[in-house]
Amino acid sequence: MREVDLGCGKALLIKENGDYYAMGHKCPHYGAPLVKGVLSKGRVRCPWHGACFSIGTGDIEDFPGLDSVPKFQVKIDKEKVYIRASKQALLMQRRTKVMAKCISLSNYNISSTNVLIIGAGAAGLVCAETLRQEGFSDRIVMCTMDRHLPYDRPKLSKSMDSHLDQITLRPKEFFRTNDIEVLTETQVAAVDIKNKIAVFKDGFKMDYNKLLIATGNTPKALSCKGKEVENVFNIRTPEDANRVVKLASSKNAVIVGASFLGMEVAAYLTEKAHSVSVVELEEVPFKKFFGEKVGQALMKMFENNRVKFYMQTEVSELREQEGKLKEVVLKSGKVLRADVCVIGIGASPATGFLKQSGIHMDSKGFIVVNKMMQTNIPGVFAAGDAVTFPLALRNNKKVNIPHWQMAHMHGRIAALNMLAHGTEIRTVPYLWTAVFGKSIRYAGHGEGFDDVVFQGDLDELKFVAFYTKNEEVIAVASMNYDPIVSKVAEVMASGRAIRKRDVE
DSSP, X not given: OEEEEOSSSEEEEEXXXXXXXXXXXXXTTTOOBGGGSEEETTEEEOTTTOOEEETTTOOEEEOSSSOBXXXXXXXXXXXXXXXXXXXXXXXXXXXXXXXXXXXXXXXXOTTBOSEEEEOOSHHHHHHHHHHHHTTOOSOEEEXXXXXXXXXXXXXXXXXXXXXXXXXXXXOHHHHHHTTEEEEOSOOEEEEETTTTEEEETTSOEEEOSEEEEOOOEEEOOOOSBTTTOBTEEOOOSHHHHHHHHHHHBTSEEEEEOOSHHHHHHHHHHTTTBSEXXXXXXXXXXXXXXXXXXXXXXXXXXXXXXXXXXXXXXXXXXXXXXXXXXXXXXXXXXXXEEOSEEEEOSXXXXXXXXXXXXXXXXXXXXXXXXXXXXXXXXXXXXXOGGGEEEEEGGGTTEEEOOOOHHHHHHHHHHHHHHHTTOOOOOOOOOEEEEEETTEEEEEEEOOTXXXXXXXXXXXXXXXXXXXXXXXXXXXXXXXXXXXXXXXXHHHHHHTTOOOBHHHHO
16 A cells, blocks of 8 residues: 555555555544555555445445545556546545435325434444435434434543534534434334334324334443432533533542543543542453553553542442532542542443333343344344344354444444345454543454453553453454554454464
8 A cells, every 4th residue: 555645635556466446545534544554355444443445446344434435546557557536535535425315205294204213323323324325215214312413422531622513423414415314302212013103202103114223322320329419420412521621620520430431531631620530440440341451551651640540449429519519438438529520330221111112132131133233023123332243253142342333333234234135244343442642442352351462562552462262362452553453353354263372
């Protein structure tokens, strides 16, 4: 791969098996330089967050992000390579796939839709877009409890000052142009699967032909005394995130839970707050996910940035003064001054409204789907954080992967199977976290790992960690080691096993 300058913009020139290809050089998700990514079997994988693009068409094949990259013409003439590209494509560096229009809008009944999508996160949005890209021309209705059109939720904890217009995934016009109806601040109270009717909280009923449930999850609340005190937050909306930053400014912030959300919030607030404290049950942050050693190295980095940790304890009480939070009392007896508190202690699937529906759920409330994102009820699909699905990578073990890339892919697979394509999910999970301007990337599914093989230097935060189980690599994490995680993801995607001895 080579980045070439065409005068009014750059292109990515690729030579694979003697053939030449040219396309946009930036990943449409967050603008990563694709030349630093991984080229393998006809596609390029982004070095930052793992999105994949076909070198033949520029089409997006794995996520995150919604758009594809433009493809340019290549001509070979006597040892010279000529690239022909439109100036606009060079400037834009992204391409939205062509979408079908809805042809039945003029004569439809308001309370009837062909496709109903409950939830407007990544899964719901990608499902709607994929249906239109595949030529589906009937009515699509998305409904969400949120006040807003779909937005980039991972940004809420990573750049908490973001304004809504900076993180909206698609502008209002996009939904109008492509006939995707979005009902905001709308809650479905029950689903009658026999008659194919969704009943809304306000009593409104809508019948559907195909249904996607993509309701995500609900954050767990503290169960201690004083939990209803003011200025205690779960970060769910841009308003929450903005409000926390305001309240923490030059004040004392306490974060409960040292996993992705909690640690990202803690890192973001260090610049703004007078003090930042993190309370966690485990002995190191991210322990379940990244293991003890990576957790320790990250903890050190946070401590060097003035974050105080209170580990192996939990909150016993939130104390208030005039209704507002004043102190957080720990079971260890320690009392922390607190003007704002953020809770990040996990979440449970938002599926309570389906209890009597007949849709099959597991004991934790996750909707059980097959590799085509189908539930046990014909015509009813589910996607995103609220489901468990068979992960090919781990011998089809049923897993729940509540991460951004996976929600996109679920939405796409569900849409293709609503259209009877018979497509099974095969994607490799890919996720990232960003703290203090540094990123940790992760691919695979490390649940139940029994050993970690390291390369590089943990103290210098320049390392790659291979998570193994029974002599096989099941996941990889890295810091300052690109594009190793994208490389491993490509090997995993090709179906090849990586043995522990290979990485040792």
